[in-house]
Amino acid sequence: MQNNMNNHGDANKMHAHNHAIKCNVTNCYYNDQHFCSANAIEVNAMGDGHAETSDGTACSTFIE
DSSP states (O other): OOOSSOSOHHHHEEEEEEEEEEOOOTTOTTEETTEEEESSOOEEESTTSOOSSGGGEEETTOOO
């Protein structure tokens, strides 16, 4: 997955994690103790654009 937000992670990273958004992708740049620290997130459906379950979704904000 690629970052669709911007190519400069620091510009999109908050100073503190967001307690409302949990993240279990441990190698994501925005993962801060299992919470997302991005200012905004983008989640898209994989494949045909229609998700039936959470497995059919992808976080496009991800940066390794």
